[in-house]
Amino acid sequence: MCTPEERALLQLEEVFSATLARVNSLVLQPLLAAATEPSDAKDRECLQLLQQLHQSTQQLWETVEESLCSLRQRLHSPESVGLDALLLLRRPDHVLQAHKEYIEAYANCVVAQAFQKAAKKQSQYWRGRRKALRQLLSGGGAEGPVGTVLLQALRQPLTHHVQQYVLLLLRLQDTIQEDHPTRELVVRAAVVFGNLQSFAGQELDQAVATQALWPTLSTRPRDVLYSPARRLLLDSLDVPVSVTPLRAERVLLLEDALALVQGSSVHTFDLKLVWLDPGPDRRELHLLTPEEEFSFRAKDPQGQVVWQWKLTQAVCQALRGKKDFPVLGAGVDPSEAPACRCTAYTFCAEGRLFQATYEGEWCRAKPHGKGTLRWPDGRNHVGDFYQGLEHGFGIRLVPQACEDKFDCFKCHWKEGSMCGYGICEYGTDEVYKGYFREGLRHGFGVLESTPQAPQPCKYTGHWERGQKSGHGIEEDSSRGERYIGMWQADQRHGPGIMVTQAGVCYQGTFQADKIVGPGTLLSEDDSLYEGTFSRDLTLLGKGKVTFPNGFTLEGSFGGGSGKGLHTQGVLDTAALPPHPSSTSKRQLGLGAFPVESRWQGVYSPFRDFVRAGCPGELREALLGFHTQSSRELRKSQEYLCCDRSCPEDGAGSMEAVLEELLQPREPAALRQSLKKALSSSLHPLGKLLRTVMLTFQAAYAGFGANKHLQQLAQEEVRQHARDLWAAYRSLLQVALQRKGQTLEDEDAETRDLQVYSLMLPLVLPSFYSELFTLYLLLHEREDNLYGQGITNLSLFPDTKLLEFLDVQKHLWPLKDLTLTTNQRRSLVQDECFLSATECLQKIMMTVDPQEKLEVLERTHAEIQATVSRVLGREQQLPMDDLLPLLIFVVSRARIQHLGAEIHLIRDMMDPMHVGGRYDFLLTALESCFEHIQTDDMRLPPLPSHVDGGDLR
Known part of the structure; x- marks a missing residue:
């Protein structure tokens, strides 16, 4: 059964629907007809506003008709159609939105005086329609100007209708039991339309106040501020306020802007960009904007409170982008506007x-x-x-x-300035990757042009205030030159080395980009010149040439009018020929630039990072982008503005890195942990290693792979191992400090032990390719002689070679030689000491000097084991017996570039092994290597066909 309240709602909707239809026919249609031929911008605005009002009226009427339909269904079938089917209860927000759009469209017309302007065009018509308009108004009210009557004719029916909605819904709420599920819908609908009543009252009052504002302003401020959709919230004429230091006769708070009016000028501030700071003085309100700061001071405390509250709510409303509902300040109501x-x-x-x-x-x-x-x-x-x-x-x-x-x-x-690590791609097709300070390149960085550039060039080194300064490497591909040395103000200045693509290597002093004073020049054939030069490294002036055969030429050198080199001096041929190894091992750069300070610009940002306590936010700026980020840098600008660093709770965060360092480590576990850190592009140690790899490749790869730089490179690798160990220790110290602990001091002996036994083997693989190439070039002659000896010795079968090497026959493992009836023992090869041979071959399968020495030790053990088996007892071989056996194993192992391998092991081995067992075995291997190079090994007598019985 339907209640009287439901019937009243039905009747209310029927009356309102009919009223909207009459409003459309009596008011809106004639107004639109009068404004159909706009003559200027104001008329066009008036027509547009009336059209919007007409559209919103149609939408409101359609919503009311939809509500009527649901009410009629309920009235005719109360048993089958429940209260929850009523549109007012089922979709109150839908009904609310239609009413709000109508109210806002009507308020816009009020602000623009659209009714008055349209009515003026048909004033005679409207005077005759007063009786019809009176039907829309309750209690009369059809007197006065036509524009005022029209305003009331469109406003009063709506406000009356919303008021009746609220009353009827509240009465309907009282008829429903507390626990009935429909009651919640009715309560919600009553609240919605109660809020709509408040919203309509505020919106219409603001529209009237805004409409009254415009005539009080002079032309320019009105043109700047006027908009039909804009509402006045507060006027300093109503609540006086003074502004300092800006001057303002009048202050207007609008829905979206704050306006300061001074004469014919007006200064507006977008409310979304106005911050309020009450400050210590409650009588003064401080306002911040992007380009201005000023203060408000009201005449009394009450006015100050009004301005502060209104401003705060208006700013919040502007930030939300919509009107507060039901009234200003009814949205999310913070005590102050958000700072961000x-x-x-x-x-x-x-x-x-x-x-x-x-x-x-x-x-x-x-x-x-x-x-x-x-x-x-x-x-x-x-x-x-x-x-x-x-x-x-x-x-x-x-x-x-x-x-x-x-x-x-x-x-x-x-x-505001570039500071820290960056990648810069210039329009000139140059790319810089490195550090900045105050907008200039400063610290370590790499500047490289594209290969297609007219003069392709690459600089890897240090910068100071935008200029190359300090230690650096420049490669000029067009000239085929590489410079390694000191710079100042973008010029080569100080000690330096010049390497050419032809293999010529020069060391001397540069000043203002020019070679000055005496220098040293080494050619690819190991000829040595000491004296003065021209710019293109031509011998010029006094000097001395030492040829590979030991001859010397000392005098004055210069270029003649024709081709070739002219000299006047003394040629000395009396000197004995030097040993080939002494001429090939002439090294440059030693002592010219101390290895300790050569690449400090790479380690300085890391030390700054550690001194700051390893904060995650500085990780990328001081240590550089990791590999994945660098790839994304080239691919997407949008990605760059995102957080590229690892999440602080992730495995790659600094917290996780430091926590990992604190785990108790046995030597093997510590080695594994350091290996993992150095191989990761996210770990600070891994970033450091990758950067120093760039410097090493810049100096010693390509045509910089010059044998005369081998010792320079070798000491650099050892120094990097020391610096990386120090870097690990500094990270560990930060980790301990965060736990309130301290790191014990490390003495020099302990440090060297850890560097050579732990860190150097881990970092050496990163430099091995370039470093070993230098060893190959430096020891090429020795290895060639060794290779010839190995080739000749390979012609011998095992027994014949053992005999040739004077190995005592009772040590021969003849039982290892399996003969068929058609074989003679002298023809069997590659059987004796096979286990030792296979073991020694593994020396090429690792880059770790320690592991190479362990291979050598196992090879010695295999030789001893084979001899003990042959003799039937344990036997420690004396050097006289061991050396020929070791030569036999080395010749059968056929290790390529054994000289380079031996010298690298010798240079990189742990100093604690000097004088020990490993040193003894390495010395024995060196003796074998040198013995195989001798003439009697390189040119042995042809093996004769010895019958197997001859060997018994």
């Missing part, structure tokens, strides 16, 4: 940001967080900001004069 926001603003004041548009996050009137800054000239910056300045990671694009060319800076920034 996200919006766009174009700067107008002269300065660095003049005419630039910033879009992104703000805090207290300053760009703060992630955002984008664009200038009219095409520059733009995407990245992190802090208190108004670029700070953190960011990308800056700077257009070049030529079309479609940009300089792209993918860097870390500090207080």
Whole structure:
């Protein structure tokens, strides 16, 4: 059974539907007809507003008809159709939205005086329609100006209807039991339409106040501020307030802006970019905007409270982007507007940001967080900001004069300038990867041009205030030259080494990019010149040439008018020929630039990171991008503005890295942990290793692979091992300090032990390719002689070779030789000491000097085991017996470049092994290597066919 309240609702909807139909025919249609031929902009605005009102009226009428339909179904079938089927209860928000759109469209017409303007065109018509308009108004009210009557005719039916909604819904609520499920729907609908009643009252009152505002303003302020959708919230004429230091005769708080009016000028502030700071003085309200700061002071405390509350609510409403419902301040009602926001603003004041548009996050009137800054000239910056300045990671694009060319800076920034690690791709096709300070290249960095550049060039080294300064390497591919040495103010200055593609290697002093004073020049055939030079390394002036055969030529050198070199001096042929190894091992660079300070620019950012306590936010700026990020840097600018670092709770976070260091480590476990760290591009130690690898390759790869630089490279690798061990210790110290513990001091002996036994074997593989190439070049002659000896010795069968090497016959493992009836013992090969031979061959399968020495030790053990088996007792071989047997094993192992292997082991082995067992075995191997190079080994007598019986 339907209640009287439901019938009353049905009747209310029927009356309102009919009223809307009459409003459309009596008011809106004639108004639209009068405004159909706009003559100016104001008329066009009037027509547009009336059309919007007509559309919203149609939508409201359709919603009312839909509500009527649900009420009629309920009235005719109360048993089958429940209360929850009523549109007012089922979808109150839908009904609410239709009413709100009508109210806002009507309020816009009020602000623009659209009714009055349209009525003036048919004033005679409206005077005759007063009786019809009176039907729309309850209690009369059809007197007065036509415009006022029209306002009332469109407003009163709506406000009366909403009021009746609230009353009837409240009465319906009282008829439903407390626990009935429909009661909640009725209560919700009553609240919705109660809020709508408040919203309508505030919206219509604000519209009237705003309409009254415009005539009080002079032309220019009105033109700047006027908009039909804009509402006045507070006027200093109503609640007086003074503004300092800006001047303002009148202050207007609008829904979306704060306006300061002074005469015919007006200064507006977007409320989304207004921050309120009450400050210590409650009588004064401090306001912050992107380019202005000023204060409000009301005449009395009550006025101060009104201005502060209204401003706060208006700012919050502007940030939400919609009107508060049901009244201003009824939305999320914070005690103050949020300090952090996200919006766009174009700067107008002269300065660095003049005419630039910033879009992104703000805090207290300053760009703060992630955002984008664009200038009219095409520059733009995407990245992190802090208190108004670029700070953190960011990308800056700077257009070049030529079309479609940009300089792209993918860097870390500090207080508006590039500072920290970055990758810069220039419009000139050059790329810089390295460190900046105050916007200039500073610290370690690599500048490289593309191979297609007219003069391809690459510099790897240190910079100071934008210029090459300190130790650095420059490769000039067009000239086929590589310079390794000191720089100052973008010029080669100080000790340096020049290596040419032809194999010539020069060491001397440079000043202002020119060679000065005497120097040393080594050619590929090991000829040595000591004296003065021309710019292109031509012998010029006094000097001395020492030839590979020991002859010397001392005198004055110079170029004649024709080709060739002219000299006047003394040729000395009396000197004995030097040993080939002495001439090939002449080394350059030793002592010219101390290895301890050569690449400190690489380690300095790491030390700064450690001194700061290893904060995660500085990890990328001080240690560089990891491999994956660098790839993304080249692929997507949008990705760059995201958080590229590992999450702080992830396995790659600094917290996890430091926690890993604190795990108790046995030597084997510590070695494995360090190996994992050095192989990771995310770990600080791994980043360091990859950077020093770049420096090593820049110096010693390509045509920089010159044998006269071998010792320079070798001492550099050892120094990197020492520095990386120190880096590990410094990280461990930070980890312990966070736990309130301290790291015990490490004496020099313990440090060297850890460096050579632990760190050097782990870092050596990263440099091995370039380093071993230098050893190959340096010991090429020795290895060639050794190779000839191995080739000749391979012609011998095992027994004949043992006899040739004077190995005592009772040590021969003849039982290892399996003969068929058609074989003679003298023809059987590769059987004797096979286990030792196979063991020694493993020396080429590792780069670790310690492991190579262990292979050598196992080889010695296999020889001893074979001899003991032959003799039937344990036997320790004396050197006289061991050496020929070891030569036999070495010759059968056929290890390539054994000289380079031996010298690398000798240079890189742990100093604690000097004088010990490993040193003894390595010395024995060296003796074998040298013995195989001798003439009697390289040119042995042809093996004779000896009958098997001859060997018994």
